[in-house]
Amino acid sequence: MTMKKIIAFIGIAILAVGSASAGVTKSQKSEITFKGFGTMTSSSTEMLAADRKLSDNNIEFEGKGLLGGLAGKTMFRSGHTGDFIDLTAMTTAQIDHKKKTYTVTPIEKWTETQKEAQNTGQTEDTGTEKKESPIRIVKSEFKVEDTGESKTINGFACKKYLALWTVEWENIETGDKGTDKLETATWTTPMTNDLAAAQAEEMAFSQSYLKAVGLDTKDFQKDVLGTQWLGLLAAFDPINGQSQMTVDSEKLASEMSKIQGYPIVIDGKYFPMPKFKKAESEPSTGGGIAGKVIGGLFKKKAKPEEENAPAVAFYTEITALSASALDPASIQVPAGYKQK
Numbered sequence: 001m002t003m004k005k006i007i008a009f010i011g012i013a014i015l016a017v018g019s020a021s022a023g024v025t026k027s028q029k030s031e032i033t034f035k036g037f038g039t040m041t042s043s044s045t046e047m048l049a050a051d052r053k054l055s056d057n058n059i060e061f062e063g064k065g066l067l068g069g070l071a072g073k074t075m076f077r078s079g080h081t082g083d084f085i086d087l088t089a090m091t092t093a094q095i096d097h098k099k100k101t102y103t104v105t106p107i108e109k110w111t112e113t114q115k116e117a118q119n120t121g122q123t124e125d126t127g128t129e130k131k132e133s134p135i136r137i138v139k140s141e142f143k144v145e146d147t148g149e150s151k152t153i154n155g156f157a158c159k160k161y162l163a164l165w166t167v168e169w170e171n172i173e174t175g176d177k178g179t180d181k182l183e184t185a186t187w188t189t190p191m192t193n194d195l196a197a198a199q200a201e202e203m204a205f206s207q208s209y210l211k212a213v214g215l216d217t218k219d220f221q222k223d224v225l226g227t228q229w230l231g232l233l234a235a236f237d238p239i240n241g242q243s244q245m246t247v248d249s250e251k252l253a254s255e256m257s258k259i260q261g262y263p264i265v266i267d268g269k270y271f272p273m274p275k276f277k278k279a280e281s282e283p284s285t286g287g288g289i290a291g292k293v294i295g296g297l298f299k300k301k302a303k304p305e306e307e308n309a310p311a312v313a314f315y316t317e318i319t320a321l322s323a324s325a326l327d328p329a330s331i332q333v334p335a336g337y338k339q340k
Contacts, residue, residue, distance in 0.1 A: 025047050026046050029041070030043075033313045035309050041061075047331050053331070082095030087107075135172075140168075156264045158189050160187050182268065182270050189264050
């Protein structure tokens, strides 16, 4: 699920196909709430070993208002689905458990896909002249704090870290100003041998997947806050993602190193706080359904109980995790399902 082109990074180690291999089985639950728009909840279980990964997902979306209802029928469809990734065959399969069918698509090189889109005039920027952004970053700060809090979550002894990312910006053309804040509480558990093995499997597959789609793996780093979330949140920026929520890479790495252990819970809240100089000023959201959704989030007057609520809140919790031998051959589309 994305509002923009966000690549999902997936992880396991490449080992010999057809023999028992180290593997990972993980179950988790998630919830994403869009202020005044709707909430998507999901539970999933994934198995990965060698060059294969199988996910089983149950998703529900409860929309609010007209836009929320529209999104529930388009972008955030509820249902019982699955995904199967086979890096040896260079294919992915989208599984519909209700209909007991699946659709296979090839894994394509990202660079080749972009070139093809450019040649066919399908890129987002086709026919649009790029111009320098009027947005000036006044201040960008990222810091991580060890709160000292601890508790047991699903049998895992956890401690809490709090990360705060703040970006102050100004539109030099209109005088509009604002502050974007991303607050993320991360509960981690001490790294055991099993967890270290699971993390290594996930990391190795992530790098193999990136290589499969033609992206450079040298700059890939494990980010417990989820870089894919930063891309998603940028889509909901009041100035259409132009605030560039970035910070010095060395500073980011230094602060991230404070977070020790394996993440069990990630609880994030995004607060965009624009201060428009003129009452008629409105954020640019672009066209299409995504643009309407984003525009609706920031133009709609919040209800009293939603005044201080984040524009986007996301929560993920690992409910079970184990690293044990799995036969890669057992990781496949369920028997009896028909290919569409």
